[in-house]
Amino acid sequence: MGTRVLGTLAYTIAAACLLPMVAVFLAAVTGGTDTISHLMDTVLPRYTATTVILVVLVAIGTFSIGVGAAWLVTMTRFPGVRILEIALVLPLAFPAYVLAYAYTFILDHPGIVQTTLRQVTGWGPRDYWFPEIRSTEGAALMLVLVLYPYVYLLARAAFLQQSATAFLAARALGSSPWSAFLRVSLPMARPAIAGGVLLAVMETIADFGTVAYFGVQTFATGIYTSWFSMADRAAAAQLALCLLGFALLMAVTERAQRGKAKYYQAGKRHTALPAAQLKGWQSAAALTLCVIPVLFGFLLPVIVLVQMGFESEQNLLSRRYVGFIQNSLTLAGTAAVVTVCAAICVGFFQRLKPGRQSAAAAYLARLGYAVPGGVIAVGLMVPFASFDNALDAWMRETFDISTGLLVTGSIWLLVAAYMVRFLAAALSAYEGGQSTVHANMDAAARSLGQTPLGTLRRVHLPILTPSLLTALLIVFVDVMKELPATLIMRPFNFDTLAVQAYRLASDERLEGAAVPSLVILAVGLLPVILICRQVGRNQR
Missing domain, CATH: 1.10.3720.10 (MetI-like)
Incomplete structure (x- = not known):
């Protein structure tokens, strides 16, 4: 039963990662030729x-x-x-x-x-x-x-x-x-x-x-302009499809060159390159x-941001800024936990049931990193907005009750967008740690009566704690910095530090924008410090 549940979760996560791309494609092809013809005659060549x-x-x-x-x-x-x-x-x-x-x-x-x-x-x-x-x-x-x-x-x-x-x-x-x-x-x-x-x-x-x-x-700015300024969802979807195609082309190119390009050492012993x-x-x-x-x-x-911050009238300890920080930490923390849990489901299922199906689930789970945040936002907003509107219409007609927008504009849909966008990073960190767990450990645990989930809980997770913490940190920081999906999908009156910095800069209040920017930078330094420590260990 545990394996079936794990498999169901893994396939559901893979489907969730595929959903925005399918939704963007369907919204684009059903948007009519008039919209795309107008885009081709006006903004598409410039974009x-x-x-x-x-x-x-x-x-x-x-x-x-x-x-x-x-x-x-x-x-x-x-x-x-x-x-x-x-x-x-x-x-x-x-x-x-x-x-x-x-x-x-x-x-x-x-x-x-x-x-x-x-x-x-x-x-x-x-x-x-x-x-x-x-x-x-x-x-x-x-x-x-x-x-x-x-x-x-x-x-x-x-x-x-x-x-x-x-x-x-x-x-x-x-x-x-x-x-x-x-x-x-x-x-x-x-x-x-x-x-x-x-x-x-x-x-x-x-x-x-x-x-x-x-x-x-x-294309990134065109999607936002079409969605908000012109309220043209068909144009936004068709621009998102163009950007999605370009992004997937880059991802396929990277995978193809990485898979084919190989080299072999010329000798049996590794001799360090001489430093001049x-x-x-x-x-x-x-x-x-x-x-x-x-x-x-x-x-x-x-130096410039610190000077700008001192010259601004923004108070980081004010009630308003405390709210921005709380919103950012809530989104980043929730998204990090959800994304890492999803990575564990997909990664452990692939280890437990190696084969084409589990490999396909892992591949689909990685696609989100190649998809820009604006595309994911459009790809999730279109189907869930249709669902909310259809449900609201049915409830009005049947029970004379308006349900409003249950999913669209919620924190959970935004967290789902973050999961799709950053699942590949969490999965890479998890699989990197999982590769150090020898298959004999799994066999020993099973011989002692452990179920697959028991093996995961009692053997894998304690060993993988450093890798999981790294994955949590990476996703946490990426969510703190993410802007396009947050701008499009955030709940009403639910602003983050990134949104506040963007809004102040758009109003040409650069000194004020420096304050939230410095907080984002301070958080972003955390994974960089880890990388720097790793670089220091690898110095010759």
Whole structure:
């Protein structure tokens, strides 16, 4: 009975993860051709072009910074390399939209940089040209600064795992260090690097806060505008379907390249790659190149946000802000517990009943991470709004009672959206820990009379406590930072710190937006600290 219940739960969770995509598809194809024709004649080409440009810029930027920094801290030695090896991860704590608020405060027309420039030169507003931060390029820069750690972490791990045999052979055959890197080390690390870049790309197409604040029109902003500003659900669904197709294409591409790209060590023994000691201008150049991402991706924004927070009139201890914090913690805590429990159901069922069906359930459960939050929101709101309206109409006709919206606009539907969005992260953390539990432990527990659920409770969960806590922390922080699904699906008058920061920034009250942004940043530092500790342990 326990196994059947577990299987039912696993398949139900997989179906819940599939539901938003099916709902978006059905809503889009039943929305009529007039809507999509109008979109194609008006906004669709602009959304497509802007999204593609943003993706290309972020891919190039994260690749360049992530791979370059990973190679420098792995293959060279210069003053401060041990500190920078860890500090390069810190920008991962920032949501891109928070970074956007900080840099707008610095670089916009009334910001300190342009104000100082006009005071020093005596120029007027039209006497000089200054790069516009509120642009596609500005949004790409914000995303690059917070997403390059994905590439850096994976590339660094790949370089550390490489044996020096092939690299030294290339050097012995006359290749320079740079040539050996390009022709040997970089191709060997390609699967990990490509995975990091594609992960950054998927985060880019899912981003809403940055592009919305900068006024950059992408599919993510188009969905929100169609849903709220124009009240056109058909247009929102069709735009969501376009974004969903692009996201799934990226996910399939990542899985395909990861599955096919393999390499084998050239020797039986693992020999660490030799690290070159840099001196003079080379040492200074390496130090500068590694400091720049940390400076502009973490240190400078933190200083600016703290200054903005002190200058604001926002009181973090006020009753209103305590409410925002309570709402954020409630959503994040509930979603984290629900998501990790779902990951345990899916992961343990796949271990208990290996086969195509359990593997399919696990695969569907992972799809949500490739789906932007706005798409999930539309995919859940459309069917449940129809259900609520149909139920209300039937209750009115039958019992003359109005049930209103029972599910739509509830906290539980929002928690379900978070579960769909972040289940893949929790499942990865759980399966990583589960791989350390040998199958003999299961056999021993069963021979002692334990049921499958008893084995899970008494054997697996105590061993997997660190992995489960990591999964809880990851989901908790992701929910705290999540913006598009929260904006669309939150209950009336139920605002979070992310929503408050976005609202204040949209009203050009950047100093006020700094206060909730700092709280989000502080929470986001928790998993980054764990990652930094792991990086520190892996230092050679």
